[in-house]
Amino acid sequence: MRDDIKEKIEKIKRREVPNGYVKTDVGIIPSEWKVKKIKDAVVIRNDLRTPISEQDRDMMEGEFPYYGPTQVQDYIDCYTIEGPSVLIGEDGDHFLKYKDKEMTMHVDGKYSVNNHAHVIQYKSGCDIKWFMYVFQHRNLFNSITRQGAGRYKLTKDALSKLHMQIASEKEQQKVISILESFDKLISLLNTDITKKHNKKNWLMQNLLTGKIRFSEFGGEWEKKYIKNVVKEGSKVRVTDTSAYRRITIKLNCGGIEFMNTSREMADSRPFYVRTLGEIIIGKQNYFNGSIALVDEKYSGAICSNAIMSFKVQEKYCDKYFLLYYLSQNDFIRRKSFFANGTGQKELSEKDFLDFDIIIPKLEEQRKIAKVLKLADKEIELLEKKLEQTKLEKKVIMQLLLSGIVRVN
Numbered sequence: 001m002r003d004d005i006k007e008k009i010e011k012i013k014r015r016e017v018p019n020g021y022v023k024t025d026v027g028i029i030p031s032e033w034k035v036k037k038i039k040d041a042v043v044i045r046n047d048l049r050t051p052i053s054e055q056d057r058d059m060m061e062g063e064f065p066y067y068g069p070t071q072v073q074d075y076i077d078c079y080t081i082e083g084p085s086v087l088i089g090e091d092g093d094h095f096l097k098y099k100d101k102e103m104t105m106h107v108d109g110k111y112s113v114n115n116h117a118h119v120i121q122y123k124s125g126c127d128i129k130w131f132m133y134v135f136q137h138r139n140l141f142n143s144i145t146r147q148g149a150g151r152y153k154l155t156k157d158a159l160s161k162l163h164m165q166i167a168s169e170k171e172q173q174k175v176i177s178i179l180e181s182f183d184k185l186i187s188l189l190n191t192d193i194t195k196k197h198n199k200k201n202w203l204m205q206n207l208l209t210g211k212i213r214f215s216e217f218g219g220e221w222e223k224k225y226i227k228n229v230v231k232e233g234s235k236v237r238v239t240d241t242s243a244y245r246r247i248t249i250k251l252n253c254g255g256i257e258f259m260n261t262s263r264e265m266a267d268s269r270p271f272y273v274r275t276l277g278e279i280i281i282g283k284q285n286y287f288n289g290s291i292a293l294v295d296e297k298y299s300g301a302i303c304s305n306a307i308m309s310f311k312v313q314e315k316y317c318d319k320y321f322l323l324y325y326l327s328q329n330d331f332i333r334r335k336s337f338f339a340n341g342t343g344q345k346e347l348s349e350k351d352f353l354d355f356d357i358i359i360p361k362l363e364e365q366r367k368i369a370k371v372l373k374l375a376d377k378e379i380e381l382l383e384k385k386l387e388q389t390k391l392e393k394k395v396i397m398q399l400l401l402s403g404i405v406r407v408n
Helices: 003-013 128-134 156-161 169-207 261-266 319-327 328-333 349-353 362-401
Strands: 021-022 025-029 034-037 061-067 072-076 085-089 104-107 109-111 117-121 163-164 222-225 230-232 247-249 257-259 271-273 279-282 290-295 302-304 305-310 356-359
Touching: 061 104, 085 128, 104 128, 117 128, 128 163, 128 169, 169 349, 169 362, 222 261, 247 302, 271 328, 279 319, 290 319, 302 305, 319 328, 319 356
Parallel strands: 061 109
Antiparallel strands: 021 025, 034 163, 061 072, 085 104, 085 117, 222 356, 230 305, 247 257, 271 302, 279 290, 279 305
């Protein structure tokens, strides 16, 4: 970063106003920029919104998108809006996640919008994409009202009174062009990640069922029971949870993550230490892909008995092969669950150990696991690149939309 930019940032941190800048309701910005209320900068066209129930939409299947506050809700056979707009949510809990979730969305073509998003359209002097980026990750907490537990609302009146900074139209276009280049890269990375996931799913469907075999392997696969290839996981129980990190399993085979302290303290279940190499499964969410392998990062952490664990006896079965095998959607759907005392469906540990699996010899298992681990690595690298690109975009947005970095 250039020294002059660093100097501006340091001055602003000290609440000093650099030369050529002014202090305004939206912060310190270049002196030639304007500050306007949203009602004076853009047009709020909520009169174009069309609330249509899900039941009615089921009878209106078509090609035109029907938008909610953050994404497409459906595709229907008619439209009420044509041309570019920016949507910003009217209600929902996404207002609390503004740092990670995008609060605004650009839409174009022929479409309809439900009554949970404000429709923003162009007024002379402010490009709606400039509006979109200014409010994409803006904290609106002081402008929203609460409507019951977890329900928040940004009314049209509150939105219209918010202030925003506006650069010259020429500078707006240059900033928009830079940020759009990041959006294009993010879109390409998301597409690549989807393709890699589809490739991995295809490999799993074919390699883990023996539909496709490696040329060096032959012979029939054997039927075994899970209880014959695993042993019990760690039973070291912890009474003082404050000395440990707690882990849980992300859904859809998304791996493991640490949980926050407040949730640790709130859970009254018994806790057990998890050790390196254990396969852990969420009893209530196995059918949603809640399965993972404990690696070095999470070894020594704890989880409650809502998550079962076991160690693979690797003289019989490769642990990575078994992890992938048990992660197959088709395999999960075939297995039984029972209702616990709360009425929720839960995987029975006893039943789980009696599940039968059809597996090849150990060397073929290892070869299959190696291919699938490589597929996971490709996905992991792309996901890291995606997160880095999103972070870079946020930094650039902050610098450009505040005028700390100028492009004219």
